[in-house]
Amino acid sequence: MSLLNVGARALLANQVALQTTGHNIANVNTPGYSRQSVQLATVQGQFTGGGYIGQGVDVQTILRNHNELLTRQAAMAGSTQAADVVRSERLNQLQEVFSGGTSGLGAAITDMMNSLSDVVSSPTDITARTVALTRMSETAGRMRSAADRINEIQYTVTEQLKSDVVKVNSLAQSIAGVNEQIARARGNGQTPNDLLDQRDQLIRELNQYVQTTQVPADDGTVGLFVAGSQPLVLGTTATTLSVDEATQFPGSGQMRLFFNRPGATPVELDDNMLGGGEVSGLLRFANNDLAEGRNLLGRMAQAIGMTMNAQHKLGLTLDGQPGKDLFAVPTSMPGYSSGTGAGTVSFTDPTKFAASDYEVRFTTPPAGQVVRLSDGKSTAFANLADPALQNIDGLSFNLTAAGAAGERVLFKPFSSAANNIQALVLSPRDLAAANPINAAMGTSNGGTLQLAGLKATGLPNPPGLVLPANANPAAVPPILGGVQLRFNAGPPVTYDALDRGTSPPTTIAAGQPYTPGSPISINGWQITLQGTPKGGDTVTIGNALDPQYGDAYTRNAGNASAVMNLRDVKMFDESTMNDGYAGLMAQVGTRAQSAQYAADLSTTIAANLERDRTAVSGVNLDEEAAKLIQYQQAYQASAKMLQIAQSIFDSLIQTMGR
Known part of the structure; x- marks a missing residue:
């Protein structure tokens, strides 16, 4: 009977081993499957006077080949x-x-x-x-x-x-x-x-x-x-x-x-x-x-729109009218508050824009700081009227209510600036190509003065562009109009600026140094001269719409040139x-x-x-095929053991029955 029991246990154990190996092979392509192996243990032997006689084998457990760390x-x-x-x-x-x-x-x-x-x-x-x-x-x-x-x-x-x-x-x-x-x-x-x-x-x-x-x-x-x-x-x-x-x-x-x-x-x-x-x-x-992409695009749209709008509005159309906005761009954006703080952000200087969102963080209200989220740079302010809020990266933060300590207001000035931008000037006659001013050299000049550039800038703003006065010949005494630059012999060469809108003319500036090629800025317009003047030489800057000049402004493109030259202005991170x-x-x-x-x-x-994990837990078909042969032979041997045990048992029964 012992031999029969040993054979039966061996047969069942090897059957389980074959079944487990087949299970491994069946799941070779199953995601996440961990290779399993049979853990066999010797059955405790039976004690006799001649020692312990083995009782065969049992399946202890089915082991999962798995590494938790991997x-x-x-x-x-x-x-x-x-x-x-x-x-x-x-x-x-x-x-x-x-x-x-x-x-x-x-x-x-x-x-x-x-x-x-x-x-x-x-x-x-x-x-x-x-x-x-x-x-x-x-x-x-x-x-x-x-x-x-x-x-x-x-x-x-x-x-x-x-x-x-x-x-x-x-x-x-x-x-x-x-x-x-x-x-x-x-x-x-x-x-x-x-x-x-x-x-x-x-x-x-x-x-x-x-x-x-x-x-x-x-x-x-x-x-x-x-x-x-x-x-x-x-x-x-x-x-x-x-x-x-x-x-x-x-x-x-x-x-x-x-x-x-x-x-x-x-x-x-x-x-x-x-x-x-x-x-x-x-x-x-x-x-x-994605927020940075929006800000980069929005900053470009806002800066180009604002810059071209500002210059275009300084020019004159073919009909002698001041220019209008070329593009529709926002003038201010609201903030998103986490509490009671509130305000808007407006755009002041497009050449200083940073492609970023901003947070106003109240520390000890109404004091706090404005944080540029792209790099964490902060600007402190003492109260809602602090001038520091008016000039941060070309933006003006207009806070209307302070938040409690720890509260924040998020500003996204550029996130939607490009969403609705559109061209506003559709008629070619409405393109303000002409300068609102003109310039003429004195007829009796003896030096080498030449006009190198003339344009309206509107700077500083305020007050913005102030056009020279028109002539009024009927006045007593007559008003000549315009602004005249009168040069004084040097060295150094200087000039006086005279407003001829009154009689006698009033002095705007006196004894100003002259440097060839350096712009001269007065009343929101700018003139650039080359050459060396002689004492008494003059340059007169007049209002382009002064009747004495007729329609000469229609053949002028000074403002179109100024708009075109904006392409060389640095405004995008020094680009x-x-x-x-x-x-x-x-x-x-x-x-x-x-x-x-x-x-x-x-x-x-x-x-x-994953390769390291698979090396521990994965199924190797060659290895499993070898195990199939091994367990098959063991199974067949176990079956042969049962056959022999059965034959011995039958012989014993026949002997005992005689």
Whole structure:
């Protein structure tokens, strides 16, 4: 009987080994499956006077080949990879918005500014004026198109965030369900290998969307925590997540992940605490990368619009009317408050704009600081009327109410500036190409004075442009009109500025030094002279609409030249208007390149860790095939042992029956 029992145990043990090996082979392509192996143990021998006689073998357990550390590291690395890859993909989409070539925004800006050269060459040519206005309309259209594409990216990111959160909630619920099954199965003292594999795989899938911290419990369940401390899965209970606008700045468009505690107010999770996962990568892209793209585009639209508007309004149209705004751009933007603080931000100097959002943080109200979020630079203010608020990066912060200590007001001055920009001047006659002033050298000048430049600047503002007075021959004594520069022989050479709008003329400035090629600025206009004057030489600057000059202004293109020359003004981080778009492309491209590098690196790390995990837990078909032969031979030998035992037992029965 003992031999029969030994054979039966061996047969059953090798059958289990064959079944386990077959199970491994069947699941070779199953994601997350961990190779299983049979643990055999010798049955305690029977004591006799001649020693212990062996009783065979029993299956002790089915071992799951698994390394907890490698599994967690692989899940963590996969989470980081998912965040980096999705951010890189989205940044590539953003980079496509700011493409180069003839169809890009940069080419449109260059064509717009260059088209004014034909107007300068032929101020009365209606065709040249029409082409210039068409180029302005095309530039505004491409800016709106770029803004629309950014809005589309924002929409798809928001939808992907919502979809990812639905998947997170579903996976969390599944993990809670598997936790319950594992806790029940652990009651029999054995490890439910396949359930553990299922849970690990679900956790890996969950970490693709949001990074979790795992804490095992004594009953076999695993708790999953997000953002450091929020229990997404605790035992057999799962809590949901949601994505929505930030509660601190309603209406600002900033997205946040919320932890929905049962029966309590949702907890807004800190983006910096989320770690990896697609949700973290998408939030980082939406709140940082996409915001910078909006600000870069909005700053360009606002600066170009404001600069060209200001210069255009200083000129005269073909009908002798002052110019109007060329582009529709906002004059101020409201703030998004986290409490009682309130205010607006207005635009003052487009050459100083920084592509950034700003926060007003109240420390000891009404005192606080304005923080530029792009780099953390802060400007302190003592109260709401502090002059320091009026000149920060070309912006004026007009605070109307102070917030409590710790409260903030978010300002996004450039985020929507390009959304509705459009060209406002449609008629070619309304293009203000002419200077509102003219200049003439004295007829009796004996020096080498030459006119090098003349334009209206409107600076300083206030008071802005003050045109020279018209002549009035009927007055007694007659009023000559204009402003006259009268030079005094040197050295050094100086000049007196006389306002001839009164009789006798009044002195505006006396004894001013003259330097050839240096601009002379008076009353919001600027004249540049070359050459050396003699004592008594004069230059007269007159009102272009003075009747004594007739319609000479219609053949003047001084203001069109001034608008065209804006292309060389530094306004985008020391880049000119013409080069500003290249700088924008470089900034977005640098982010995209950096994100691609991070994605490649995290992908490599994740692949290496997954390879290490698979080396421990994965199924090797060659190894399993060898085990099949081994266990098959053992099974056949066990069967042969039973056959021999049966034969011996039959012989014994026959002998005993005689």
